[in-house]
Amino acid sequence: MGLEWSLTFSDRNGKIVYDLDHVGDERRRGSTWYGTWSTKVAKAHAEWKKSSDAVFIP
Structure with missing residues (x-):
């Protein structure tokens, strides 16, 4: 199962948009x-x- 995410932006009017354009x-x-x-x-x-032995598994 893949990780899905998206950026959200807001224009001056407060409307949420998902594309910077x-x-x-x-x-x-x-x-x-x-x-x-x-x-x-x-x-x-x-x-x-660099300083950690931790392993990140997505």
């Missing part, structure tokens, strides 16, 4: 609402992976 241009390109937090998560994960 359906978010208004101003919202997609005019602000930093999407953020850069994932860079920190990816770095922390890489460091954890």
